[in-house]
Amino acid sequence: MNNSEKKKVTIYSVANEAGVSLATVSRVINDSGxxxxxxxxxxxxxxVKLGYRPNAVAQGLALKKTTTIALVVPDxxxxxxxxxxxxxxxxxxxxxxxxxxxxxxxxxxxMSEIIDNIVKSRADGVIIYNESLSKSEGEVLNSFQVPxxxxxxxxxxxxxxxxxxxxxxxxxxxxxxxLDKGIDDIILVEDRKNxxxxxxxxxxxxxxxxxxxxxxxxxxxxxxxxxxSYEFLNKYFSKHKHEVVISMRDSQxxxxxxxxxENGIRVPEDTDVISVLDSRINDMVRPRISSFVIPSYDLxxxxxxxMTKMLNGETVKERDYKLNYIYERKAxxxx
Amino acid sequence: MNNSEKKKVTIYSVANEAGVSLATVSRVINDSGxxxxxxxxxxxxxxVKLGYRPNAVAQGLALKKTTTIALVVPDxxxxxxxxxxxxxxxxxxxxxxxxxxxxxxxxxxxMSEIIDNIVKSRADGVIIYNESLSKSEGEVLNSFQVPxxxxxxxxxxxxxxxxxxxxxxxxxxxxxxxLDKGIDDIILVEDRKNxxxxxxxxxxxxxxxxxxxxxxxxxxxxxxxxxxSYEFLNKYFSKHKHEVVISMRDSQxxxxxxxxxENGIRVPEDTDVISVLDSRINDMVRPRISSFVIPSYDLxxxxxxxMTKMLNGETVKERDYKLNYIYERKAxxxx
DNA sequence: CAGTAAAATGTAAGCATTTTCAATAATGCT
DNA sequence: AGCATTATTGAAAATGCTTACATTTTACTG
Numbered sequence: 001m002n003n004s005e006k007k008k009v010t011i012y013s014v015a016n017e018a019g020v021s022l023a024t025v026s027r028v029i030n031d032s033g034x035x036x037x038x039x040x041x042x043x044x045x046x047x048v049k050l051g052y053r054p055n056a057v058a059q060g061l062a063l064k065k066t067t068t069i070a071l072v073v074p075d076x077x078x079x080x081x082x083x084x085x086x087x088x089x090x091x092x093x094x095x096x097x098x099x100x101x102x103x104x105x106x107x108x109x110x111m112s113e114i115i116d117n118i119v120k121s122r123a124d125g126v127i128i129y130n131e132s133l134s135k136s137e138g139e140v141l142n143s144f145q146v147p148x149x150x151x152x153x154x155x156x157x158x159x160x161x162x163x164x165x166x167x168x169x170x171x172x173x174x175x176x177x178x179l180d181k182g183i184d185d186i187i188l189v190e191d192r193k194n195x196x197x198x199x200x201x202x203x204x205x206x207x208x209x210x211x212x213x214x215x216x217x218x219x220x221x222x223x224x225x226x227x228x229s230y231e232f233l234n235k236y237f238s239k240h241k242h243e244v245v246i247s248m249r250d251s252q253x254x255x256x257x258x259x260x261x262e263n264g265i266r267v268p269e270d271t272d273v274i275s276v277l278d279s280r281i282n283d284m285v286r287p288r289i290s291s292f293v294i295p296s297y298d299l300x301x302x303x304x305x306x307m308t309k310m311l312n313g314e315t316v317k318e319r320d321y322k323l324n325y326i327y328e329r330k331a332x333x334x335x
Numbered sequence: 336m337n338n339s340e341k342k343k344v345t346i347y348s349v350a351n352e353a354g355v356s357l358a359t360v361s362r363v364i365n366d367s368g369x370x371x372x373x374x375x376x377x378x379x380x381x382x383v384k385l386g387y388r389p390n391a392v393a394q395g396l397a398l399k400k401t402t403t404i405a406l407v408v409p410d411x412x413x414x415x416x417x418x419x420x421x422x423x424x425x426x427x428x429x430x431x432x433x434x435x436x437x438x439x440x441x442x443x444x445x446m447s448e449i450i451d452n453i454v455k456s457r458a459d460g461v462i463i464y465n466e467s468l469s470k471s472e473g474e475v476l477n478s479f480q481v482p483x484x485x486x487x488x489x490x491x492x493x494x495x496x497x498x499x500x501x502x503x504x505x506x507x508x509x510x511x512x513x514l515d516k517g518i519d520d521i522i523l524v525e526d527r528k529n530x531x532x533x534x535x536x537x538x539x540x541x542x543x544x545x546x547x548x549x550x551x552x553x554x555x556x557x558x559x560x561x562x563x564s565y566e567f568l569n570k571y572f573s574k575h576k577h578e579v580v581i582s583m584r585d586s587q588x589x590x591x592x593x594x595x596x597e598n599g600i601r602v603p604e605d606t607d608v609i610s611v612l613d614s615r616i617n618d619m620v621r622p623r624i625s626s627f628v629i630p631s632y633d634l635x636x637x638x639x640x641x642m643t644k645m646l647n648g649e650t651v652k653e654r655d656y657k658l659n660y661i662y663e664r665k666a667x668x669x670x
Numbered sequence: 671c672a673g674t675a676a677a678a679t680g681t682a683a684g685c686a687t688t689t690t691c692a693a694t695a696a697t698g699c700t
Numbered sequence: 701a702g703c704a705t706t707a708t709t710g711a712a713a714a715t716g717c718t719t720a721c722a723t724t725t726t727a728c729t730g
Contacts, residue, residue, distance in 0.1 A: 010716055021680045026718060036678060056455045057395040058716035060687050064394060068435070076420040082412030089411070089438045098456060100403070100436050103424045120391045121433060230618070254619035283565070284589035285619060286596075293531075304486075351687030356710045361688060396715045554701060563675055 004226040009050045017046035029054055060122065068098040069307055070123040072114060074130060075105040078308025079250065080296040084129060084151060095308045104130070111137040115144055124308050127151060131197055147310040151303045154196070154320065161310065163303040163321045167248065170292055170325040171204035174274065177211050178244055185243040189230055189252055201248055210219035218242070222252075227267075232265050237261045241265055244272045253277045253289050257332065272333040279328070287331030344385045353381035364389055396440030403433040404642055406459040407449060409465060410440040414585065414613045415631040419486060419652050422635025430643045432459075432617040439465070444470065445547040446472040450479055452475040457582060460642050462486060466532055482645040485639045489531070489655065496645065498656045502583065505627055505660040506539035509609070513579055514547050522553035525562055525589055536583055553577070557587075572648065576600055582610045592667065616662070618645040630658050 007013070011029075015022040020039055025037045028043045033070060035043075039333060046052070059267060062064040073081050085101075092099050101112045111133075118126055124145040133141070133153065134274050135169060141148065141155075146158035155162060188205060192198055203220060209216040226232040229252050238258045243257050253275030267273050277291035304320055309316050329335075346364075350357040355374055362370045363378045370378075381387070395401040406423060408416050420436075430593050435458065445470075453461055459481040468476070476483065483495035489557050490497060493634050513521060523540060527533055537554060544551040548565065561567040564587050572594045580591050588610030595602050602622060612626035637656055644651050664670075 053455050062717045077417035085411040087666040099436050120388050122392050397687040
């Protein structure tokens with residue numbers, strides 16, 4: 001009726017109210033200086049009086065940029081993804097960027113469909129978390145003429161940056177310590193299929209072995225057919241026993257621990273268990289697991305920071321940003 | 336140099352290439368019928384040839400809608416939030432909506448700042464997850480002239496919908512069973528401060544007691560000063576022992592279990608432990624905890640579905656959408 | 671106080687679409 | 701063939717902003 005006719009307030013309304021031209025209003029909105037203090041105040045008064053808020057869509061059209069960046073993740077329901085998102089959002093906020101979220105999880109969507117959607121939306125940049133991009137997906141992404149940063153995945157895309165964790169060095173140092181103590185019956189339990197990732201993980205371990213004239217052959221791959229690692233590990237530990245078991249997955253850490261226990265393998269008396277593990281989960285587990293803590297929040301924050309640099313045209317000297325694990329010794333290892 | 340001059344392709348380019356007017360191109364893009372099959376094919380050919388993708392920003396301006404909805408969550412690094420997001424994204428995808436993510440977590444942002452940002456962005460709607468909205472935040476939100484749906488929080492905002500879980504009924508039934516077996520030494524452990532939420536949680540329990548002529552007085556509030564519930568619970572269970580301990584927080588479930596154990600209280604022999612718990616976490620715990628599983632994914636999916644209805648002008652008959660817990664009996668309860 | 675440089679403001683042309691309305695082409699009917 | 705419809709198409713206005721360029725004010729200078 002009468003109170004409903006919420007008159008849409010545009011830059012014109014404000015200009016009118018303040019008795020100036022819309023150009024002037026635009027100038028005060030964008031704080032471009034060169035407007036007299038007096039008129040500026042008039043305009044600001046009009047803005048609050050009318051409750052005017054610039055239409056970001058129109059701005060986007062006029063400026064050819066949306067101050068929006070697209071984030072692509074495989075699935076939001078992993079703790080580390082959540083933390084990455086937190087980091088990302090916090091720095092996005094600082095630089096006044098909005099984030100749109102896109103998943104590759106549901107089978108409905110090929111990466112190309114998502115990218116298609118993102119280019120339609122004219123996001124200024126895209127940040128991708130993906131452990132295993134297929135060749136063809138990689139090519140689609142390469143052809144996408146927009147600043148990109150990859151989290152957790154090194155790529156060969158020249159126009160993009162990579163922010164990731166240095167698995168290799170962490171494992172190199174840890175395994176080195178064991179070897180120096182004469183402990184070399186170490187296995188790595190993994191369910192990842194992507195060769196790049198696997199190689200990166202194994203390379204550090206192998207290097208530690210090789211420098212000591214030994215060879216690492218403890219890679220235990222969890223076969224695809226097992227619908228979860230629990231089942232496989234239970235079977236495995238009923239037959240095998242090792243001095244050290246390493247896993248690089250949140251989801252496997254506790255499985256290793258429990259299946260060892262269930263097969264009479266004492267942790268850490270018989271076997272040291274080490275994993276990548278979120279500390280919130282670790283707090284729930286007894287014994288707590290000695291673990292590599294991934295700086296997920298920092299990954300997200302850094303990725304976003306790098307993105308802002310790319311968008312500001314600040315020269316991004318380095319394409320690769322390595323972050324290190326923190327290793328936290330807990331009760332699942334003897335020392 | 337030469338390959339860089341990536342000519343920007345607009346609807347004009349396409350019109351030109353196809354030898355038609357831009358109006359016609361627009362018509363085929365939007366599949367508005369009324370264009371001859373023959374020309375339609377010409378246009379489509381031009382589109383693929385040029386690799387044209389409609390500019391969603393310009394569309395947004397012309398159509399006065401962005402097909403974007405804003406999601407506000409307190410913190411993305413909780414499992415259930417991740418699942419809510421998954422559900423939301425999946426149905427958003429079906430209805431071709433984009434999602435922008437906003438956090439209230441970092442101290443930097445008042446809700447009003449976030450809302451301000453959202454209205455600038457001209458999102459078509461906003462979905463808010465928040466366990467405890469302050470009165471003033473509620474008012475800011477009420478004044479926001481945009482379709483809203485709240486997840487997990489009943490509000491009095493007339494122009495919005497609520498999608499939430501019915502804590503009350505679940506607890507009513509569970510506690511009723513215990514009482515009928517003569518077990519009435521039941522406590523509820525909680526760290527939430529929002530009275531609405533607490534009242535909702537307690538009301539079901541109380542009702543069960545009252546219907547049997549008893550009174551529930553087992554509400555154990557975790558004081559604010561404890562930086563985590565572990566510490567508090569450890570102290571508590573060193574002095575108290577109950578027949579049944581219920582918690583309604585993922586984060587407390589395992590803490591209850593472990594602190595009981597550490598204080599010589601056997602679960603379930605001495606005490607039944609029941610909680611709200613994500614099944615992925617439950618799989619890591621021994622004994623597994625009998626728990627209410629929150630349909631987080633469904634909460635997100637339903638919220639988004641309701642939002643699409645509001646945006647399509649479909650009449651939304653109900654303002655409240657209740658979802659039920661599933662109660663899963665595991666090893667932490669005697670039966 | 672005229673003259674000029676600098677500061678402030680306004681005008682109007684984009685930005686890439688959609689859509690109303692008018693114009694044209696195609697079809698059917700007699 | 702001629703006319704009335706109807707199906708296609710195009711022209712142009714509208715969407716809400718930025719900004720280059722033009723114009724008007726203001727402030728200085730001698």
